[in-house]
Amino acid sequence: MKTPTTSFAVRAALVAAGVLCLSGAVLGADAAENWNKHCASCHAKDGSGNTKMGKKLSVKDYRDAKAQEGFTDDAALKAIKEGAKDSAGKETMKPFAEKLSDDEAKALVAYVRSLKAK
Ligand code: HEC
Known part of the structure; x- marks a missing residue:
């Protein structure tokens, strides 16, 4: 059973990532803000x-x-830039290329990854 050790390592990594986010401009906050504003209506905040x-x-x-x-x-x-379509070709997620900059879109990809259950 090395679960406690693992989860400590994971937590340490998360803290480190958080610190990196904060020091790397305000990217972290921006991505969360954009997510809540543009994406959460469908994908939910979590x-x-x-x-x-x-x-x-x-x-x-x-x-x-x-x-x-x-x-x-x-x-x-x-998907963030060009939108998503269902198998019938109907647009389900609209493109955000005009609303979000390249950097914002990239930050949102990282944000989506961070939503994965820990
Ligand atoms: C109108 C509802 C809606 C909004 C708003 C929306 N999405 Fe989506 N999104 C969808 C649907 C529907 C899919 C396709 C089904 C799925 O993969 O869950 C999708 C798929 C995705 C995918 C997966 C793409 C793939 O190739 O599987 C990502 C990542 C994503 N959305 C991120 C975002 C982000 C980031 C935002 C905000 C900028 C956003 N979505 C806003 C409905 C929405």
């Missing part, structure tokens, strides 16, 4: 997709590791 719109559009639960493995960082960035 990334669960547990919203009226999220359920209607059957968004995945991004707290789930399997859902996270379902797309690459590039695909996530593309």
Whole structure:
């Protein structure tokens, strides 16, 4: 049983990541702000997709590791910029290329990754 050690390491890494975020400009705060403003209406603040719109559009639960493995960082960035379509080609997530800068979109990819359950 080395669970306690692992979780300590994970926590230490998270703290380190948090510190990095803070020192690397205000990226962290911006991404969270953008997420809550532009994305949470469908994906929910916690990334669960547990919203009226999220359920209607059957968004995945991004707290789930399997859902996270379902797309690459590039695909996530593309979805944020160009939007997402369902299998019938109907737009489900609108493109955010005009609302978000490149850096903001990239920060949101990292933010989405951070929603994964720890
Ligand atoms: C109108 C509802 C809606 C909004 C608003 C929305 N999305 Fe989505 N998003 C979806 C749907 C529907 C999908 C496709 C199903 C899925 O993968 O969960 C999706 C897929 C994704 C994916 C996965 C792409 C892939 O290739 O699987 C990411 C990452 C994502 N959204 C991030 C965001 C971010 C970041 C924002 C805010 C800038 C956002 N979404 C806003 C509905 C929305």
